[in-house]
Amino acid sequence: MDTTPITTPRKSATFDDYSMSEIRRAAASGIYDIRGGGAKRKVPHFDDLLFLGASMSRYPLEGYREKCATDVWLGTRFAEKPIHLKIPVTIAGMSFGSLSAQAKESLGRGASKMGTSTTTGDGGMTEEERGHSSILVYQLLPSRYGMNPDDLRRADAIEIVIGQGAKPGGGGMLLGQKISKRVAEMRTLPEGIDQRSACRHPDWTGPDDLEIKIQELREIMDWQKPIYIKVGASRPYYDTALAVKSGADVIVLDGMQGGTAATQEVFIEHVGLPTLGAIRPAVQALQDLGMHRKVQLIVSGGIRSGADVAKALALGADAVSVGTAALAAIGDNDPALEEEYQRLGTTAGAYDDWHEGQCPAGINTQIPELAARLDPELGGRRLANYLSVLTLETQTIARACGKSHVHNLEPEDLVALTVEAAAMAQVPLAGTKWIPGLNTE
Amino acid sequence: MCGIVGLFLKDSALEPDLGRMTARMLATMTDRGPDSAGFAVYGTGQAGQTKLTLRGPSVAGIENTVSKLKQTFPGTDAALYDTHAVVAVPTEDLARVDAWLGRECPDTEVVGRGHRMEIFKEVGLPKDVAARFRLATMHGTHAIGHTRMATESAVTTDGAHPYSTGGDQCLVHNGSLSNHNNVRRALCREGLTFETENDTEVAAGYLTWRMREGLSLGDALEVSLEDLDGFYTFVVGTENGFGVLRDGIACKPAIMAETNQYVAFGSEYRALADLPGIGLAKVWEPEPATVYFWER
Amino acid sequence: MPDIDLGVTPLRELNGALHKLPPETNERHWVIENPAGRHAIAAGLNAPLNVEINGPVGYYCAGMNKLATVNIHGSAGVGVAENMMSGFVHVSGDASQAAGATGHGGLLRIDGNASSRCGISMKGIDIVVQGSVGHMSAFMAQAGNLVVFGDAGDALGDSIYEAHLFVRGSVKSLGADCIKKDMSDEHKAALHDVLTRAGFNGEVDPSEFQRYGSARTLYNFNVDHAGEY
Numbered sequence: 030m031d032t033t034p035i036t037t038p039r040k041s042a043t044f045d046d047y048s049m050s051e052i053r054r055a056a057a058s059g060i061y062d063i064r065g066g067g068a069k070r071k072v073p074h075f076d077d078l079l080f081l082g083a084s085m086s087r088y089p090l091e092g093y094r095e096k097c098a099t100d101v102w103l104g105t106r107f108a109e110k111p112i113h114l115k116i117p118v119t120i121a122g123m124s125f126g127s128l129s130a131q132a133k134e135s136l137g138r139g140a141s142k143m144g145t146s147t148t149t150g151d152g153g154m155t156e157e158e159r160g161h162s163s164i165l166v167y168q169l170l171p172s173r174y175g176m177n178p179d180d181l182r183r184a185d186a187i188e189i190v191i192g193q194g195a196k197p198g199g200g201g202m203l204l205g206q207k208i209s210k211r212v213a214e215m216r217t218l219p220e221g222i223d224q225r226s227a228c229r230h231p232d233w234t235g236p237d238d239l240e241i242k243i244q245e246l247r248e249i250m251d252w253q254k255p256i257y258i259k260v261g262a263s264r265p266y267y268d269t270a271l272a273v274k275s276g277a278d279v280i281v282l283d284g285m286q287g288g289t290a291a292t293q294e295v296f297i298e299h300v301g302l303p304t305l306g307a308i309r310p311a312v313q314a315l316q317d318l319g320m321h322r323k324v325q326l327i328v329s330g331g332i333r334s335g336a337d338v339a340k341a342l343a344l345g346a347d348a349v350s351v352g353t354a355a356l357a358a359i360g361d362n363d364p365a366l367e368e369e370y371q372r373l374g375t376t377a378g379a380y381d382d383w384h385e386g387q388c389p390a391g392i393n394t395q396i397p398e399l400a401a402r403l404d405p406e407l408g409g410r411r412l413a414n415y416l417s418v419l420t421l422e423t424q425t426i427a428r429a430c431g432k433s434h435v436h437n438l439e440p441e442d443l444v445a446l447t448v449e450a451a452a453m454a455q456v457p458l459a460g461t462k463w464i465p466g467l468n469t470e
Numbered sequence: 471m472c473g474i475v476g477l478f479l480k481d482s483a484l485e486p487d488l489g490r491m492t493a494r495m496l497a498t499m500t501d502r503g504p505d506s507a508g509f510a511v512y513g514t515g516q517a518g519q520t521k522l523t524l525r526g527p528s529v530a531g532i533e534n535t536v537s538k539l540k541q542t543f544p545g546t547d548a549a550l551y552d553t554h555a556v557v558a559v560p561t562e563d564l565a566r567v568d569a570w571l572g573r574e575c576p577d578t579e580v581v582g583r584g585h586r587m588e589i590f591k592e593v594g595l596p597k598d599v600a601a602r603f604r605l606a607t608m609h610g611t612h613a614i615g616h617t618r619m620a621t622e623s624a625v626t627t628d629g630a631h632p633y634s635t636g637g638d639q640c641l642v643h644n645g646s647l648s649n650h651n652n653v654r655r656a657l658c659r660e661g662l663t664f665e666t667e668n669d670t671e672v673a674a675g676y677l678t679w680r681m682r683e684g685l686s687l688g689d690a691l692e693v694s695l696e697d698l699d700g701f702y703t704f705v706v707g708t709e710n711g712f713g714v715l716r717d718g719i720a721c722k723p724a725i726m727a728e729t730n731q732y733v734a735f736g737s738e739y740r741a742l743a744d745l746p747g748i749g750l751a752k753v754w755e756p757e758p759a760t761v762y763f764w765e766r
Numbered sequence: 767m768p769d770i771d772l773g774v775t776p777l778r779e780l781n782g783a784l785h786k787l788p789p790e791t792n793e794r795h796w797v798i799e800n801p802a803g804r805h806a807i808a809a810g811l812n813a814p815l816n817v818e819i820n821g822p823v824g825y826y827c828a829g830m831n832k833l834a835t836v837n838i839h840g841s842a843g844v845g846v847a848e849n850m851m852s853g854f855v856h857v858s859g860d861a862s863q864a865a866g867a868t869g870h871g872g873l874l875r876i877d878g879n880a881s882s883r884c885g886i887s888m889k890g891i892d893i894v895v896q897g898s899v900g901h902m903s904a905f906m907a908q909a910g911n912l913v914v915f916g917d918a919g920d921a922l923g924d925s926i927y928e929a930h931l932f933v934r935g936s937v938k939s940l941g942a943d944c945i946k947k948d949m950s951d952e953h954k955a956a957l958h959d960v961l962t963r964a965g966f967n968g969e970v971d972p973s974e975f976q977r978y979g980s981a982r983t984l985y986n987f988n989v990d991h992a993g994e995y
Contacts (some may be wrong), residue, residue, distance in 0.1 A: 060987055173868035176849055178810055178830035217889040217908045222985040231886040232845035232864040234721035237471035237502040237619055241805050245826040248781045249810030267622050274619055739822055739843055740803035755881050
């Protein structure tokens, strides 16, 4: 009998379980994998940065009595009616269609309670959202689904979408399962079909023609409302400079961790920059043009806690936007629904097949029975709680760094734990004076 | 991203006004391109002479270069325009002058050469650039101009258009190429050199290379449709006229106007609005992926 | 009847004045001189006005028009009547790219040629072009009627949804999922209705037009049609 021991079976790091299962799925279906959410793999992020709290040379502010202000003005460059937010956190654009009406209402209620804004998505403005959001940003996307001048005029700001972090260069996607009667009517599409969306705007291409488009929008709104430009993190220095040159009042920069309702998995994981790598170049572009704090910068993609908010602000942003976190706050991927997630072939925290419209939390669905599970009042309260915690955490950190306004956080309040994060954020490696790429000390 | 203007005069009575008309067209395109501007004017040429447009690092610098040049090559005619100068040298001396300039005046660049062509470009608002070079006073048969909004490369004079592609030839571009880095590397292997990261410089180099390899400008533009990727409207100036090419998707704008007196090109109708007789002109948009030429 | 010279009055002032007019206004008839290719003239109108523009206009003239009638006596730049909701826009000259883009309603009539991407992403607008239209016209056209007396360029109706296309002349090529369709009496009647509303009282015969529309093979992904994407 042969007693030679066998070597331990070893799986390939390259052809790992995930890759192999995806190859089998592709072979069976003939279609790319579609899912929602943002980049899931680990990339350099805010966790790799740390704050330098008060010590011998810096003095902290006392809590409560010594104020740390959190308000933000957006759109001061050209608009007659800029937006004043009470907190530096907004709710990112998410469509009615990808989200249920109850989810949109929850977001509106929660944001309004905290004095901040929500944003429509690729499908237009619903009455519920305008009714429940005290500050509503109206997106202008390549598809122009539901776009109309009445909603333009009753919006508080317009956000021209060039792209988003999950898929810079991609258009909207909503599959037949979610094109309900109401969604179909809003988007002028037949019910139950797979929506194909344009990835370029229909009536302009390039910042020179965008400038003219912005002029038109200003004329239609009598120059009253701010105009934002949203880009996925790709060439943040040039994108920011061009957005300024095109006439933007506000720039929204979305990193690859930013979520989408649905797109190809390869798009999410392999196109676009991590949020951490995009902020400093964008801020540099604003500074080079003398526009920092004059054209405001909103950063999104992977904002989870007040620490993330504070770090984004310290790197130069004026505000941040949350999408994935906002949905989690109102119940997305809650372990309490684990049984249902298992039935869908997944587990709480991993569920991302939102395009199938089966969301047990009632958020990413158009099925009335599922959507009814989400109580918008409760959802609104939960979101408001979460936003409140984000703000308190940001203030805690800012006070510890001696700041009376969260905008006084600056890059020098930060150090990095890794060489990559130090290079991307352009702050020194902790305990050293070394910023890779900037100095040789 | 940019604005382009072009004017080709059929009526010689308008030739003294060429510069003034071009300057107005250029100024209208400021919104599309506030960063820098440039233009090429085709004026008179002398038989046996070649004009070089030189650009120095400063007004004093170019004056210095010109005075040294005139000392070394007596019989050189020179006209000074701010940081630029147009020197006319006997064509048989051209190689020696080129070599001398390269050796003695390393901070002076030859931005254009030809029998009739003069090229001027600088950082700044189009109307300021035009004023610095006294465009409004220039005469000629045709001119092309460009206003620049820098996209992926820096705002420097080197990034400004027109780029020369050869004797009496130059190129301006509105759009954004998407494979210019690979094309640049391939052209470097063919012996071309590049000063910037700019995509238009690559397109100009590509056309130069194709013509060096024996193609006419028209044929070079034709094959460029296959080799250059991205969105573009090209306007090329030649000794006798100008050419226009839009890529196959043709998203970037292009308007043409023609009367008995001229053929004009603009990125927007606004650039053409002040031309004489524009109300009765034939106005149209060039087809995608089609090479057009207007020449005497 | 206000007569505005855009060489004198700033555009913002003109548009502002037009926007302030309530729907029941009797200051309905406006004449605009000297447009000289300016952009966004009469954009965002929101009342049953009658606006005459004497000369060529730039981009987005009558953009997002609602209820108003806008007569452009000249040519129009990119995106004329883009996203129109209702009303009537009439261009006596040619129109540049993206004419009637994403329009939801109303009628756009172009007496000359329209350029590329005419009716791109249209969502219910009716567009009637006496001349020809350029390439990629009716791209992703969702609803409404595009009527072309002349020819259509490459890739007509690429990725079309439910819009109806009627072309009297030739079509250089059809886009993905766009096919020739039959012209029944019902379709002829519908076309006749659009033509009448555009101001053609019987001088154009609907039977001379060919109908084009969606083959509907891209409505739900099928791997066998992957090549169309």
